[in-house]
Amino acid sequence: MLEVAHxxxxxxxxxxxxxxxxxxxxxxxxxxxxxxxxxxxxxxKSLMNAGPRVAGAIxxxxxxLAEMPSYRRAQxxxxxxxxxxxxxxxxxxxxxxxxxxxGAAGRKAMEPRQILERFSMLKPLEERYGGQLSGGxxxxxxxxxxxxxxxRLLLLDEPTEGLAxxxxxxxxxxxxAICDEEKVGLVLCEQNIWFARACTSRLYLIDTxxxxxxxxxxxxDRNADLKQRYLAV
Amino acid sequence: xxxxxxxxxxxxxxxxxxxxxxxxxxxxFGILKLLNMAQGAFFMIxxxxxxxxxxxxxxxxxxxxxxxxxxGLIVALLGLITDRLVLTRLRHVDYHYVLIATFALMxxxxxxxxxxxxxxxxxxxxxxxxxxxVELGSLFVSRYTLFIIAAxxxxxxxxxVALHRLWFGKxxxxxxxxxxxxxxxxxxxxxxxxxxxxxxxxxxxLAGGLLLPNQSLSPQLGDSYLLFAFFAVIIGGLGxxxxxFVGSILLGLVSSLNTVLLxxxxxxxxxxxxxxxxxxxxxxxxxxxxxxxxPASDEGGGSLARSRIGRGVWQVLGLAVAAFAASMPLWxxxxxxxxxxxxxxxxxxxxxxxxxxxYAGLASFGHAAFFALGAYLAGAVLRYWPAVPFLATLxxxxxxxxxxxxxVGALALRRMSGIFLAVLTVALSExxxxxxxxxxxxxxxxxxxxxxxxxxxxxxxxxxTSSAAYFWFLLVTTAAIVAVLWWxxxxxxxxxxxSVRQDPERAxxxxxxxxxxxxxxxxxxxxxxxxxxxxxAPWARIVTLDEVHWLASTQPVLNAxxxxxxxxxxxxxxxxxxxxINYGTRTLIGLSELIVxxxxxxxxxxxxxxxxxxxxxxxxAWIRRRGGAAAPAAAAAxxxxxxxx
Numbered sequence: 001m002l003e004v005a006h007x008x009x010x011x012x013x014x015x016x017x018x019x020x021x022x023x024x025x026x027x028x029x030x031x032x033x034x035x036x037x038x039x040x041x042x043x044x045k046s047l048m049n050a051g052p053r054v055a056g057a058i059x060x061x062x063x064x065l066a067e068m069p070s071y072r073r074a075q076x077x078x079x080x081x082x083x084x085x086x087x088x089x090x091x092x093x094x095x096x097x098x099x100x101x102x103g104a105a106g107r108k109a110m111e112p113r114q115i116l117e118r119f120s121m122l123k124p125l126e127e128r129y130g131g132q133l134s135g136g137x138x139x140x141x142x143x144x145x146x147x148x149x150x151x152r153l154l155l156l157d158e159p160t161e162g163l164a165x166x167x168x169x170x171x172x173x174x175x176x177a178i179c180d181e182e183k184v185g186l187v188l189c190e191q192n193i194w195f196a197r198a199c200t201s202r203l204y205l206i207d208t209x210x211x212x213x214x215x216x217x218x219x220x221d222r223n224a225d226l227k228q229r230y231l232a233v
Numbered sequence: 234x235x236x237x238x239x240x241x242x243x244x245x246x247x248x249x250x251x252x253x254x255x256x257x258x259x260x261x262f263g264i265l266k267l268l269n270m271a272q273g274a275f276f277m278i279x280x281x282x283x284x285x286x287x288x289x290x291x292x293x294x295x296x297x298x299x300x301x302x303x304x305g306l307i308v309a310l311l312g313l314i315t316d317r318l319v320l321t322r323l324r325h326v327d328y329h330y331v332l333i334a335t336f337a338l339m340x341x342x343x344x345x346x347x348x349x350x351x352x353x354x355x356x357x358x359x360x361x362x363x364x365x366x367v368e369l370g371s372l373f374v375s376r377y378t379l380f381i382i383a384a385x386x387x388x389x390x391x392x393x394v395a396l397h398r399l400w401f402g403k404x405x406x407x408x409x410x411x412x413x414x415x416x417x418x419x420x421x422x423x424x425x426x427x428x429x430x431x432x433x434x435x436x437x438x439l440a441g442g443l444l445l446p447n448q449s450l451s452p453q454l455g456d457s458y459l460l461f462a463f464f465a466v467i468i469g470g471l472g473x474x475x476x477x478f479v480g481s482i483l484l485g486l487v488s489s490l491n492t493v494l495l496x497x498x499x500x501x502x503x504x505x506x507x508x509x510x511x512x513x514x515x516x517x518x519x520x521x522x523x524x525x526x527x528p529a530s531d532e533g534g535g536s537l538a539r540s541r542i543g544r545g546v547w548q549v550l551g552l553a554v555a556a557f558a559a560s561m562p563l564w565x566x567x568x569x570x571x572x573x574x575x576x577x578x579x580x581x582x583x584x585x586x587x588x589x590x591x592y593a594g595l596a597s598f599g600h601a602a603f604f605a606l607g608a609y610l611a612g613a614v615l616r617y618w619p620a621v622p623f624l625a626t627l628x629x630x631x632x633x634x635x636x637x638x639x640x641v642g643a644l645a646l647r648r649m650s651g652i653f654l655a656v657l658t659v660a661l662s663e664x665x666x667x668x669x670x671x672x673x674x675x676x677x678x679x680x681x682x683x684x685x686x687x688x689x690x691x692x693x694x695x696x697x698t699s700s701a702a703y704f705w706f707l708l709v710t711t712a713a714i715v716a717v718l719w720w721x722x723x724x725x726x727x728x729x730x731x732s733v734r735q736d737p738e739r740a741x742x743x744x745x746x747x748x749x750x751x752x753x754x755x756x757x758x759x760x761x762x763x764x765x766x767x768x769x770a771p772w773a774r775i776v777t778l779d780e781v782h783w784l785a786s787t788q789p790v791l792n793a794x795x796x797x798x799x800x801x802x803x804x805x806x807x808x809x810x811x812x813x814i815n816y817g818t819r820t821l822i823g824l825s826e827l828i829v830x831x832x833x834x835x836x837x838x839x840x841x842x843x844x845x846x847x848x849x850x851x852x853x854a855w856i857r858r859r860g861g862a863a864a865p866a867a868a869a870a871x872x873x874x875x876x877x878x
Contacts (some may be wrong), residue, residue, distance in 0.1 A: 048417060050413060050416065050417060052414075056255075069416065069422075069423070070416040070417055071415075071416045071417075071419050071420055071421050071422055073420075074416070074417055074418060074419035075419045079417075080417050082414070082417070086409050086411055086413075086414040088406075088410060088411065088414075089410070090403070090406055090407075090410065090652075091403060091407065094577075095403065099404065099407055099418060099420070100418045100419065102418065102419045102420050103418050103419025103420075104419070105419065145418070149418065149419055
């Protein structure tokens with residue numbers, strides 16, 4: 001469904017990503033692991049054309065995205081949840097979810113209330129304004145909001161950052177379940193190996209803007225030095 | 234009692250007419266963070282369009298409303314064109330460039346209005362139904378005035394409900410709060426922004442149509458309303474409908490009190506009230522977060538750029554230019570010499586503006602106020618007190634300019650927002666204009682004429698009465714001031730200014746007193762501008778209110794942008810080039826606004842680095858091309874030395 005070939009990305013004159021190749025089949029869930037500053041967020045933003053200047057080919061359903069603006073990509077079914085969440089503080093929780101419906105562009109999508117049911121922690125917060133939520137609640141809302149557009153490929157940027165371990169576990173279960181049910185693919189950028197393993201079937205390792213490993217979790221486990229070399233701080 | 238009621242009614246009427254203009258201004262600021270300097274001009278176009286539809290005779294109420302709506306729609310279309318051609322290209326640049334672009338747009342609009350509708354005053358009667366007084370308790374008031382008050386209230390209520398109650402308004406607010414995320418969520422951001430621009434322009438056009446009757450319609454209409462609308466949104470808090478509403482009513486009250494208590498000096502109390510208000514509550518009644526945001530700009534390091542061409546080459550070139558200029562009195566005719574001298578003064582003036590913009594990152598849109606301050610001071614002293622030494626007058630002008638800059642800067646820059654400075658400098662030049670026009674000593678509307686040229690009494694006397702002598706004096710003085718400024722800008726002080734321009738927050742963390750540095754830069758800039766004005770008065774031998782006009786304030790902006798704001802020498806170069814352009818188009822009298830505005834707009838959109846910017850990229854390309862061929866050889870000859878040829 002998503003094919004990325006020879007992707008370079010730049011901020012100003014600085015090149016952040018170098019010749020990235022990455023793909024995800026329909027409904028497939030893959031992880032991108034890497035240290036801080038390895039280029040994970042830039043990769044996801046490049047897929048959405050939401051910031052960096054990009055060269056290379058990004059195909060979605062075989063279609064070259066080229067210069068397509070980010071709102072059109074969202075309408076095709078790409079949904080990015082940025083790491084800083086960006087919940088609208090002047091809207092309630094329900095409205096924050098409802099505003100994402102425009103990304104569905106005619107596709108079948110979950111109703112905002114259904115999403116509240118699915119993410120059970122959000123249910124009691126329905127009428128709360130975005131600005132009144134805690135960081136963890138905002139993170140959950142950001143993920144839930146992405147489903148309102150009926151996405152076909154979810155792009156999650158470090159959803160576990162700053163969350164309590166118990167919430168991380170719950171979130172892993174909920175994301176995996178809802179992706180299975182709604183047949184949504186996932187590209188998950190993470191530093192939390194446990195969480196990434198729980199959500200995905202294979203992984204890429206990214207280091208200083210280059211993909212340095214691609215394969216299944218077994219293969220990753222067999223090469224213990226990978227973790228040492230690219231993820232240990 | 235009746236008088237108080239009547240004053241209150243007038244206050245409300247005036248307040249509502251200001252609000253009608255301010256509504257669009259504050260809407261577009263709230264959503265796009267864009268202070269539209271051209272809002273008044275588009276308001277005026279709305280009035281003229283309605284005038285073209287209605288004609289001068291009386292009309293029916295329905296036709297009048299239809300004309301106002303039509304004016305709104307046509308101006309909304311102009312807004313769409315403006316958005317496509319200008320605003321969309323400026324979404325990601327430093328907001329000062331957007332201010333300059335809309336300022337240029339204002340001049341283009343003013344020029345076009347003069348071209349299409351002429352400069353004569355016209356007046357239009359209200360529709361027949363509204364054209365008669367009505368008894369309101371013990372008061373007789375005009376129905377039309379009642380209608381304007383009602384229209385203001387309706388516009389306010391509709392906007393409040395639409396923005397805060399309706400889903401559409403919430404979407405708009407989402408766009409305003411975080412358009413990046415809105416795009417990620419699949420909202421058509423470009424469409425939404427274009428729509429909000431169109432709504433804002435529609436409001437401007439509608440206001441023009443509604444306020445057309447009982448005005449004397451002339452190409453100056455936009456200026457005064459723009460200024461009052463600015464004041465209203467600043468008092469209310471930028472980007473906030475309720476703020477604009479309350480601010481407008483407050484302004485109406487102040488202006489009404491002015492007519493009752495100070496009938497001899499109409500229009501002065503508003504400036505005083507604004508200054509006092511800004512001092513007490515700099516963020517306005519309903520502060521919005523938007524005015525606090527001040528992003529770092531990644532450009533601006535260019536002021537420190539060094540040319541690869543050796544310094545010696547430039548020094549020889551500079552001496553050649555100076556020698557050429559110095560030789561001019563020997564061969565040039567009076568007219569040419571006058572142009573050359575005026576170019577020197579304009580160059581210094583533009584340089585003073587660019588110290589503020591290019592180095593400290595703040596834009597003044599009323600810099601002519603400082604120039605006029607110096608010019609009027611020197612003119613008055615030379616005429617009335619010829620015994621005062623001229624050099625002392627020059628110093629006095631500089632000190633006065635700096636002092637006024639200190640007051641304005643202290644008011645505007647306490648909160649770190651250049652937008653306040655932009656508005657306050659505009660206000661300053663308007664206030665100056667109003668004050669001068671009341672002062673018989675300064676010649677009111679006619680200006681100071683027959684200003685004598687001075688004789689310098691150093692240990693020996695130097696008579697500057699002749700054009701040649703005064704030109705040489707101008708050249709020497711300008712060169713001396715430029716040299717001092719060059720030295721200051723290329724040292725520690727200049728670097729401090731640049732650090733504030735590039736990232737005020739980081740500069741503050743590094744221990745730079747950002748507000749202090751900015752006020753200091755503003756004082757330096759205002760002082761130099763005043764000296765330029767003081768040098769100009771005896772050169773032109775006449776100083777008039779034209780010196781405080783918008784156009785005069787735009788000149789340094791244009792010259793600096795034309796030459797290149799990222800270069801010390803840019804403003805001087807730009808002044809010289811503009812003189813040539815102006816000389817070439819001198820037969821097109823009356824089109825000056827249109828020409829100046831169009832050039833400025835063109836520079837901002839196409840070459841924001843000005844002539845120096847274009848030259849620098851040409852030089853860089855040339856060096857790359859040559860370097861590409863030469864590098865392998867150099868690397869082979871001396872490994873490791875290639876990096877610094």
